[in-house]
Structures are given as structure tokens and as C-alpha cells.
Amino acid sequence: MSDDQPILSVRNVSKSFGAVQALHQVSFDVHPGEVIALAGDNGAGKSTLIKAISGVFRHDKGEILLGGEPIRFTTPQEAREHGIETIYQDLALADNLTIGENIFLGREPKRRLFGILPILDREKMAEAAKQTMARLDFHVTRLDAPVAAFSGGQRQAIAIGRALFWNARLVIMDEPTAALGVPEQRKVLSLIKSLKAEGKGIIFISHNLRDIFEVADRIVVFRRGENAGARKPLETTHDEVVKLMVGV
Amino acid sequence: MTISATARSASLPHPIILWIAQFRAWVFLVMLIAFFEIWSRLSDGTSFLFNIYNIQSIAVFATAPLLLALGQTFVIISAGIDLSLGFVMGLSSVIAAHACNYFAARWGFPPFAAMLAAILSGTVVTIVPGLVNGLLISRLQVPPFIGTLGMYGVARGAAYLFAGGMTIAVDNDWYSAIGNSRVLGVPVLVILTGIACLVMHYMLSQTRFGQHTYALGASKAAANRAGIDIKKLTLKLYLLSAIMAGIAGALYTGRFTAGAAQAGEPLLLDSIAAVVIGGASLFGGSGTIWGTIAGALVIAVIQYGLVFINVEPFWQFIAVGAVIIVSVLVDQTQRRLLGGRQVE
Numbered sequence: 001m002s003d004d005q006p007i008l009s010v011r012n013v014s015k016s017f018g019a020v021q022a023l024h025q026v027s028f029d030v031h032p033g034e035v036i037a038l039a040g041d042n043g044a045g046k047s048t049l050i051k052a053i054s055g056v057f058r059h060d061k062g063e064i065l066l067g068g069e070p071i072r073f074t075t076p077q078e079a080r081e082h083g084i085e086t087i088y089q090d091l092a093l094a095d096n097l098t099i100g101e102n103i104f105l106g107r108e109p110k111r112r113l114f115g116i117l118p119i120l121d122r123e124k125m126a127e128a129a130k131q132t133m134a135r136l137d138f139h140v141t142r143l144d145a146p147v148a149a150f151s152g153g154q155r156q157a158i159a160i161g162r163a164l165f166w167n168a169r170l171v172i173m174d175e176p177t178a179a180l181g182v183p184e185q186r187k188v189l190s191l192i193k194s195l196k197a198e199g200k201g202i203i204f205i206s207h208n209l210r211d212i213f214e215v216a217d218r219i220v221v222f223r224r225g226e227n228a229g230a231r232k233p234l235e236t237t238h239d240e241v242v243k244l245m246v247g248v
Numbered sequence: 249m250t251i252s253a254t255a256r257s258a259s260l261p262h263p264i265i266l267w268i269a270q271f272r273a274w275v276f277l278v279m280l281i282a283f284f285e286i287w288s289r290l291s292d293g294t295s296f297l298f299n300i301y302n303i304q305s306i307a308v309f310a311t312a313p314l315l316l317a318l319g320q321t322f323v324i325i326s327a328g329i330d331l332s333l334g335f336v337m338g339l340s341s342v343i344a345a346h347a348c349n350y351f352a353a354r355w356g357f358p359p360f361a362a363m364l365a366a367i368l369s370g371t372v373v374t375i376v377p378g379l380v381n382g383l384l385i386s387r388l389q390v391p392p393f394i395g396t397l398g399m400y401g402v403a404r405g406a407a408y409l410f411a412g413g414m415t416i417a418v419d420n421d422w423y424s425a426i427g428n429s430r431v432l433g434v435p436v437l438v439i440l441t442g443i444a445c446l447v448m449h450y451m452l453s454q455t456r457f458g459q460h461t462y463a464l465g466a467s468k469a470a471a472n473r474a475g476i477d478i479k480k481l482t483l484k485l486y487l488l489s490a491i492m493a494g495i496a497g498a499l500y501t502g503r504f505t506a507g508a509a510q511a512g513e514p515l516l517l518d519s520i521a522a523v524v525i526g527g528a529s530l531f532g533g534s535g536t537i538w539g540t541i542a543g544a545l546v547i548a549v550i551q552y553g554l555v556f557i558n559v560e561p562f563w564q565f566i567a568v569g570a571v572i573i574v575s576v577l578v579d580q581t582q583r584r585l586l587g588g589r590q591v592e
Contacts, residue, residue, distance in 0.1 A: 077475045092473040094463040096533040105463055106474035108456050119454040 040222035055079035100125030153184030273542035319489030327532025337512030340497025344370030345507025370498035378490025382483035427502030465532030
């Protein structure tokens, strides 16, 4: 796939809930290895848009193209099968399971004991966990420890690792740093950079302009469900982005 | 920037401490047996442990609560609870007794076939309460505590109605042999329960069904997000626990050569106690079959042991109750050590 071909193209997408127009003629592209930050005040339509992309609900008008193909997913499961992983704030990890078991949850590998009895292949899960987490520069020493034993930033890394392992093409992250302390926020930003280096497309939603300016290649600003402009971090300022968000 | 996993996981307790915490029910069982052994040697010079009769009695005594506790383990790990098990077991016992008599008298089944038909009937009948529990909880979002409490009443009434308020005597040598005979010194009931334990351990620790049960108990959102069909899983869990109670009921009828509606009445709480003593959390997400086996044996040893050393039987309730409370306290301490999130 060349860099010219976007992983995801959102074209003139509209969505309304009854009389409320949540999205109106919204467009943007995500290229491989590109981090797009969605910025906007509460109610600007960021969440509605990522839900339309990740299959939570369908858009009314316009097109969403994944690798050039129009998509219209009906369930998040379907979106995931097409390589769109969404990482929510609550992370959706099972605390009592290991990293490997979380990565494989719902798709556990099996092997046969003595060639007969099918059992879960825990070695394969642990090995995959080790390798995947190493790709994120996260070197796990206790592969048998439940996820509950790890810190907030490490848990973000595990959720991201799951997306990486299943070859997600597009990773959507909704406020990934919101619940974390400052050192952990730094780690998550470095994780986003690792994903970028792997050639994934990343959509990153945050209220924190400093985070946005640090990792984004482009900042797409929304206001009241419409595109309010797109800027490159190097060619703009915090003030300008805030003005686009609030519309002064 | 490198993310090191050592910082936080270094604060995990030493593996040996974790191992003891995990098998604490077995440690406790050994201490309990040692206590009764010493007591009985000091008081009248007999051995508690090295007495084949004692071991057989305790093992047989533990089978019925253990069979209930096996299904209960799955349900509790999924963050549910099944309060209907006691009378589902009674229902099965009554139906099995009726079926045994009916197939022999009406259809002329030979004793062996009548016994098989009885065990099968008693077990199959429990699919009904199991399905209803599962549908109520998975489809209609009834809390497990309430849904199965309702089923407790329904199954109780149904069991007494089918029994006509009496116990149903069974005259079948094969059926009686299942409940009372031994193979190479091992009671048949113990062999059957042992097989059930192995099957349940396999299902819990080595299949997707078991893995998904743990995930469901830890986080419904995580299980759902991973594409697990939560409704179907929940239905299966309550079906499983009802069927295990059905097997327990059908075997009860063999052991006492009679079907009784109240067969499992005192066993429901024992089943929950066994699971909790075995290390499961009522918040869901943790527990093992080995733990539950130890939990059931702890209860059986306390109950039998106190009778053996001639303590008034009412002390049993106090002892078992105290053990349950201590187990929960240990469990909570362990969670704090592991940095579990039960505090949040």
C-alpha cells in the first residue's frame, strides 16, 4: 500500500439523532503511519464520528472508505474483523487474566494433549504476549501475572498490544491519557509513536492540546458537528486550534 | 522510552506466598485433619486419619455438596450465584425415584435399565429450571440472586408436589449399589464424583467456555468487547449448575433408596461455602475446581470430625460459619496484596 492511498477516508459523512444533527458533511483522511488528532469541544461530534467508523452505529449520508472500499459496519465485531480496533478509556481488559489471555480473549488458540484432548495453548499465548509487548518496548517479566498487577500505562500498552497482535490497520484511541498520571501519559504517547512506526493509521481523541501537539501529524478540528479546519502542529499554535474549536 | 514491567510486578508477593494463598484451602484441610488426629489420639488413643472407615465416610459425606459446588463454582466465577440448587437437587431425586418405579412396574424394565432410566430422568428434568434461570438472567436481566431465589421456591414446590409430601421409596438393587457399594474399597459415589471433578476441572481450566467464564466474572464489558456471546454463556452456566444438581439428586435417591424433596435443602449453603472456602470470590473472576474440592472436604471433615470427637453437633454450624468468614477475610487480604481492584 503506497502512502498516497489513505487507510481510511471519511467523505461528507452526516448523522442525525432525531432532530439533532450530530455530524454534518464531515471529511478527513488517515494515511499509513499517520496520527490524526480529533479536537473539539464536548458535543462537537468526535465520539459520534468514531462510533460510526467502529461500527457502533451507522452513518446516514456520505461514505467511509477503508483501503478504498466503502464500509458500513453494523457491529463493532465486524469493524474489528476488518482491522479497525478501538481502545476505549475503560480499556475493556479482564483483570484476572494474563496479558496473553487478554490478547487472545474470544479467539483462544488450542493444542491437543497427547494428540487427543483439546486444551488451551497457554504457551502460545504467553509467547505471543512477550513478542507483541516487546514490539511496544514493554518487556514483561511476569507473563503469568494477572493484568490487575500492572499500572494504568502498562494496561494501555496491553490494550494497544492486542490491536497490534491482530494486525489492526487503524487504531482509534478515545482519550487514552485521560485517566493517567503524568509519567504514564508520556508512556502512552511513546506507544502511539511505536504504532506509527509500524505503519498503522491512528485516530487520537484528546482534550489535552499538549499531547495533541506532541504526537499528531494533523489536527482535525470539529465544531458543532462540522469540520472547522485541519492544521499541522508545526504550522499552527495552541491559540489558533482553540479558536477553531470554539469558533471565535 | 522503555516501559518496564518490573517496577510494579516486583511488588507482587513472593511466588511461594502466592502459591500458599492459592492453595490455602488445602493447607487448612491438612491442619484440620492434624487437629482431629491429635485430639483423638490424646483423648482415647485411636487414630482419626488412619481409619479406613472414617476416610470412606468423609468422602461419601462430601460427594453431594461437592457435586452442587462444582456447578456453583462456574456460576460464582462468572459473578453470579445459584440459590435454586438445593431444591433442583430435590426435584431430581423425586423424579428419579418415580421414574425408577414407573419404568420397572409399567414397562417391565429390568433393574439395571430402570436405574439408568431413573438417573437420566432425574438429570434431564433439571434442564427446565436451569433453562429458566439462564433465560431470566441472560435475556431479562434479572439479578442472579433474585432469579434463582424465585426458582428456589418454584423447584421446592414442584418437588414436594411430585412427591405428594412424602418420600418415594425405591426397590432396585442396582440403584442401591450405585449409592452404597464399593470398588476395591472406594465407594462408587466417590468414583463418580471424582470423574465429575476431573471433567469440570478440564472444562474450567482448559476450554474456551472456562476461560470466557473467568472473563465474564472479571468484566462484562471486556467479555462483550472480545466478541464473547455473553447471553449464551450465561445460559450455559446456569444449565450446567442445574444439571450437576440433577446428578447429585439422582445419586441421592440411590444412596438412600428413596427420593426426597428435601434432599438438597441443607446442601445449598454448603455448596456456596465450599466454593468460597476454596478461594473463589463472590465478586466473580476467581476460583478453581481444586479449591472447591478442598472447600467441600474442609466442611465434611469439620462436620464428621466434630461428631467423631463427641462434640455436640450444633458446634458444626458454628465451626463451618467461622471458617467461611475467615476464608473471606483471607481472600480480601490476598486481593489487597495483589493490587486487585475490589476496593475501587
